[in-house]
Amino acid sequence: MPKLDLSKVPVKTGSIYPEPYASMMKGRSSLRLGEAGGLTQYGVNLVTLEPGALSSLRHWHLNEDEFVMVTAGECVLIDDQGEHPMLPGDCAAFPAGDGNGHHFVNRSDRIAQFLVVGTRAPREVATYSDVDMKVEMSGGKAVFTYRDGTRWDGPR
Amino acid sequence: MPKLDLSKVPVKTGSIYPEPYASMMKGRSSLRLGEAGGLTQYGVNLVTLEPGALSSLRHWHLNEDEFVMVTAGECVLIDDQGEHPMLPGDCAAFPAGDGNGHHFVNRSDRIAQFLVVGTRAPREVATYSDVDMKVEMSGGKAVFTYRDGTRWDGPR
Numbered sequence: 001m002p003k004l005d006l007s008k009v010p011v012k013t014g015s016i017y018p019e020p021y022a023s024m025m026k027g028r029s030s031l032r033l034g035e036a037g038g039l040t041q042y043g044v045n046l047v048t049l050e051p052g053a054l055s056s057l058r059h060w061h062l063n064e065d066e067f068v069m070v071t072a073g074e075c076v077l078i079d080d081q082g083e084h085p086m087l088p089g090d091c092a093a094f095p096a097g098d099g100n101g102h103h104f105v106n107r108s109d110r111i112a113q114f115l116v117v118g119t120r121a122p123r124e125v126a127t128y129s130d131v132d133m134k135v136e137m138s139g140g141k142a143v144f145t146y147r148d149g150t151r152w153d154g155p156r
Numbered sequence: 157m158p159k160l161d162l163s164k165v166p167v168k169t170g171s172i173y174p175e176p177y178a179s180m181m182k183g184r185s186s187l188r189l190g191e192a193g194g195l196t197q198y199g200v201n202l203v204t205l206e207p208g209a210l211s212s213l214r215h216w217h218l219n220e221d222e223f224v225m226v227t228a229g230e231c232v233l234i235d236d237q238g239e240h241p242m243l244p245g246d247c248a249a250f251p252a253g254d255g256n257g258h259h260f261v262n263r264s265d266r267i268a269q270f271l272v273v274g275t276r277a278p279r280e281v282a283t284y285s286d287v288d289m290k291v292e293m294s295g296g297k298a299v300f301t302y303r304d305g306t307r308w309d310g311p312r
Binding site for chain 1: 157158159160162189190192193194195196197198200202220221223225227233235237240242245246247248249250251252254256258271273275
C-alpha cells in the first residue's frame, strides 16, 4: 500500500567508500523510503545524522539532480560558498553538473534528520571536493578512481 | 546558492483542470522548490492545503513516480483501498503505472502541508479515478480527454 510504515523499513548503515573514508561516515544511517515504496526513477532516503556525523564526503553529481529538506534537529550545509545552518523545513537543491561540492554535518548534541531525493541516472559520476577521488556508478557497480581517472589506491 | 529562501519562492495557486474541477482546487497552493533551485529532472513542490482543500482529483500517473511526505498539520490520503490518516513525517509512494488513484484531503481546521516529488517524464498521462477524464502532458502542453481518448467537453 502506498502509505509507508517507516518502522518496517530497514535501517541502512555503512558506506561504499574505501577506507579511510568509510569510517568517517560513522553515525550516519538511512531509510530507503522510495525503494520501500517501489519507486525506481529516483531515490528518496530519510537520513539520520548522530551528533558529529557527516552526510557524505563533500561531493557533486554530474548527471543527477539532488534535493534535501531537513526534517528534524539542525545541521550545517557546507559547500563552496561556506557554511549554511539548516533547520527543520529548510531546503537545498543541487542541480546535476553544478560543481558546487556539498555535504551536511551535524554539529549539535542531538540527532538531525533530512529527506534527500536523487535521480537514478543509468550512469553517474560523483566527484569529491576535498579529497582526490571520484566514483563512477553504472549497473549497480561503483568504481573509485583519482580525479585523473587512474585507479584509486589510497589517499594522495 | 543551493539553500533556498522559501520566502522568495512564488506561491502558485490555480489549476490547469477544466471547470468544474478547477474550482474544486480552491484552498490549495504550492511552492515549486525544485524549480526554484534549478532542478529539471523531477519536480519538488511544497503544497499547502487550507481546511477543506484537496491536493488534486484522485488520479494515477502512467510514467512518473510520485512521493509524498507530510510536513505539517494532518490530512487524509484517499486511494483505491480507502482512507489513511497522514501526520507530519508520514510518507507515501506511488510508482509509475500503478493504477491506484490517490489524493490528499485536509479535513482538519488548520492548514496541512506536504512535500511532493514527481519525475518529469517527456510524455505523461494522468488518469482520474472518480471522473471520466485523463490528461496527456507533453512539451509543456496539457490535453484533456475522456478516458476513451475523445476530446473532453464537460462532465459526463
